[in-house]
Amino acid sequence: MLPGETGWTSLPRGCGQRWNVGGWGRPGSGGDTELIRPHCCPRHPGARTMLPLLLLLLPAAACGQDPRLYTPALSTLPLGGLTTTSTFVLDQPRCAFPNSLSDAVIWLVVAVPEGVPSFDRTLEPGSPDRAYQRFPANTSAYMTLNTTLLNYPCPKADGEISVLRVGSETSCQGDNTRPTCNGPLPGPGPYRVRFVAWDNSGPVAETKWSEPIYLQKATPQTSIPRKDRGHSAAMIALTSILTILFATLLAGLVAMLVCWGSDACGVSSTFSKPEAVTVQRYNTHHVYDHPPSRL
Amino acid sequence: MAKSDGIHILQGLLVFGNVVIGMCGIALTAECIFFVSDPHGLYPLLEATENDDIYAAAWIGIFVGFALFVLSILGIIGVIKSSKTLLLVYIILMLITYAFEMASCITAATHRDFLTPNLFLKQMLERYKKSEPDNNNDKWMIDGVTDTWDKIMVQNHCCGVNGPSDWQKYTSAFRITHNDADYPWPRNCCVLDDQGSPTNLDGCKLGVPGYYNSNGCYDAISGPVNTQAWGVAWFGFAILCWTFFVLLGTMFFWSRIDY
Numbered sequence: 001m002l003p004g005e006t007g008w009t010s011l012p013r014g015c016g017q018r019w020n021v022g023g024w025g026r027p028g029s030g031g032d033t034e035l036i037r038p039h040c041c042p043r044h045p046g047a048r049t050m051l052p053l054l055l056l057l058l059p060a061a062a063c064g065q066d067p068r069l070y071t072p073a074l075s076t077l078p079l080g081g082l083t084t085t086s087t088f089v090l091d092q093p094r095c096a097f098p099n100s101l102s103d104a105v106i107w108l109v110v111a112v113p114e115g116v117p118s119f120d121r122t123l124e125p126g127s128p129d130r131a132y133q134r135f136p137a138n139t140s141a142y143m144t145l146n147t148t149l150l151n152y153p154c155p156k157a158d159g160e161i162s163v164l165r166v167g168s169e170t171s172c173q174g175d176n177t178r179p180t181c182n183g184p185l186p187g188p189g190p191y192r193v194r195f196v197a198w199d200n201s202g203p204v205a206e207t208k209w210s211e212p213i214y215l216q217k218a219t220p221q222t223s224i225p226r227k228d229r230g231h232s233a234a235m236i237a238l239t240s241i242l243t244i245l246f247a248t249l250l251a252g253l254v255a256m257l258v259c260w261g262s263d264a265c266g267v268s269s270t271f272s273k274p275e276a277v278t279v280q281r282y283n284t285h286h287v288y289d290h291p292p293s294r295l
Numbered sequence: 296m297a298k299s300d301g302i303h304i305l306q307g308l309l310v311f312g313n314v315v316i317g318m319c320g321i322a323l324t325a326e327c328i329f330f331v332s333d334p335h336g337l338y339p340l341l342e343a344t345e346n347d348d349i350y351a352a353a354w355i356g357i358f359v360g361f362a363l364f365v366l367s368i369l370g371i372i373g374v375i376k377s378s379k380t381l382l383l384v385y386i387i388l389m390l391i392t393y394a395f396e397m398a399s400c401i402t403a404a405t406h407r408d409f410l411t412p413n414l415f416l417k418q419m420l421e422r423y424k425k426s427e428p429d430n431n432n433d434k435w436m437i438d439g440v441t442d443t444w445d446k447i448m449v450q451n452h453c454c455g456v457n458g459p460s461d462w463q464k465y466t467s468a469f470r471i472t473h474n475d476a477d478y479p480w481p482r483n484c485c486v487l488d489d490q491g492s493p494t495n496l497d498g499c500k501l502g503v504p505g506y507y508n509s510n511g512c513y514d515a516i517s518g519p520v521n522t523q524a525w526g527v528a529w530f531g532f533a534i535l536c537w538t539f540f541v542l543l544g545t546m547f548f549w550s551r552i553d554y
Binding site: 077078079080081082084085086087089161163165167168169170183184216218219220221224225226230231232234235238239241242243245246248249250252253255256259 | 383386387390393394397400401404405407408413414416417420421459460463464465466467470474475476477479497500501502503504507509528529532535536539542543546549550
């Protein structure tokens, strides 16, 4: 374990669920290097991190490839935060470097595309020309996320999710004493990355440059249209029907009052209130029974 | 006698119609009280959008429902006693109540159409966790929006209006105080444990399925609001259609009464 690394190798590996995230934060920087365990990871019998070299040389087929054939790329996992406005997630360079480089330090180089053709591979990581804080204004590339091959074991175990989050360290963003800070990217990009291996004698291996990586670009929220509402057919139907009904009722009320005022309606078929009515039969004319003798 | 029977049938129908109006009035009052009590806690969101007239429609519904109940009793008495005065008072007051209920229905239906995803999105981006309130009213709305969104995101396991990508696609007041690398989306978008802290913060920041909420909250918001709007609008519409026929019958009956 190199100085400067936080301890993801210090946590016990074993059968259980496992998930490695390279964040290289300082202890207490926010817990980027927690281990989570989603799947069981079969390991070689007796494999332990303290015996890396011997066990990695066991017949494990495609281990130790030519780094010049490896292209770094964004993770293929369905991650919601694959690219945000200032970070992106790469696949770890598993099985990209040969085992002979097990004591070299693997660095990640992040560059603007214009700096790729003129990239000077001899500039040392941590030097001012490769400092994160001076990127991209004063330098076209910076180097960060240094580790050894121990943290990129080959072959990759099935079910293991191994990713690198570039841009996760916010604590050292303005700290000029930490030029290898894995700070958030300053703009939406594009950026191109590659992995390089350095040892005491200089750069010893490099991968290819990645395709340009574009980050999310945030549009101003004032551009969201506010007046995108329409009127639904249901509301129009409801309004018109209710208006017609109300108008009919008002017309009825007017007719009623006109009726009442002029006493003109309902005379022919009215009915009386059911009150007690007594009908007397009485004679209107004097009708006498004249005796037939008057003739 | 057939004429008198016809009038008696009409009286019976009108009494029945008024009974139904009375019961519907009580039901309308109860429904609107339920909506005004805001069981889902969404009122602060609508208040912040300045489009809270759906609640105004529900308030009117409470009083209209009660008025319908009282007037239906008056109508029943007027029809049974065949009193021209009582029925005239009944008809005029019913028309006033009718107009108010019409206003309530149309308001609920119209304002429901205003509640699009973009409306809530704008409010969320402008007010959620905004740190510099302009004035007291702004602070009130900011607190309402922030607390409501925090509660909605946790209870419904959702994030943003359309999804967590809302926080990436647009600038926001939240983004001003919370940098993107540490907070690609608010902490409440993470799957939280019982103590309210994320089960896995790295997983949440990366967006690993299972450690963060990937759905949008629009369905959880618009569902209850739509139910309320349509409940007030369409139930009111049904009552008004029924009341229309009862009132026409009452007017006809009134014109047939003779002292």
